[in-house]
Amino acid sequence: MQRIRTDDFSMKHTVESAQPLTFFGDISADGRHLRYVAGNSLVEVRQNDGLLYFGSQPTLSGTRLRKEIAKRFGLQDDMGRIYEKIGTDEFLANAIARYPGMRVTRNDPWETTVCFIVSQFNNVKRIRLIVRKLIENYGELHSVDVGGKWVSFRSFPTPDALAGIGVKEMMKKCGTGFRAKYIIGSARTCSESLDLNRLHHKDYHRAKEQIMELPGVGDKVADCIMLMGYGKLEAFPIDTWIKRIVERVYFDGKKQGIKKIHEFADERWGDYAGYAQQYLFWAGRSLKIN
DNA sequence: ACCCAGGCGGGCG
């Protein structure tokens, strides 16, 4: 097992904040042990205060796995700087105090796309259920030896694997509901004409514009993909919670349009709006703001 | 038995 030293990182808060990793990873009750699938490998991570121990099967080379972990959990992000930039009011300062070390995870763009298409008009519990079923039904099966024990797992289904599935079949097998046509439609586009791995280098607005051409990907889902799929930290996904919280905290409870809230977030938090969103969301939910 | 859940697309004024 390798290890890295980390500061200002809580694997528990990060994984439990319902970012895509949460939708298909398993974390222990105490939040210290995580198992998830990255590509075709099974990765295990254990956090002991400021130390992160990790390994994978099949074994990725030392540097590759180290890079995967660092990137996946946003360990390169300068939290001191981010907290300074976004923690400028009481609400966010409290949110940071409540969830210290919560990072924005960086996930595979396609996996992120599917997860957030599934998330629309849905709840976290059922999102996880549906994503699990998609993996179970259409993901490629792998078996590996973990410390003498034989463990099997499935990788996330590729666009090619989903492009040919029938809408009714997916609805029946995975319980996706009306989202099946979006998942399959997006899979077809990504399989045939849109290579998601080529959007990394585009700027936020260009990439967002392109991803919104996928069926079932509107403003909010697109921002989630920009943030957690491409690591574009200026993205500010606006869902019903965020809208309510921002109106309550920053607009004296007055209703605002989506466009207005985007402008506000951009001006106030700029390049770290995505981190502001993450902390607003979790603090807001725990306070049951409505 | 209801009611809701991290929206989106399509239709209308």
Added chain:
DNA sequence: CGCCCGCATGGG
């Protein structure tokens, strides 16, 4: 444009 409605489904 901005608003409003329907949408599949499992859990509370």
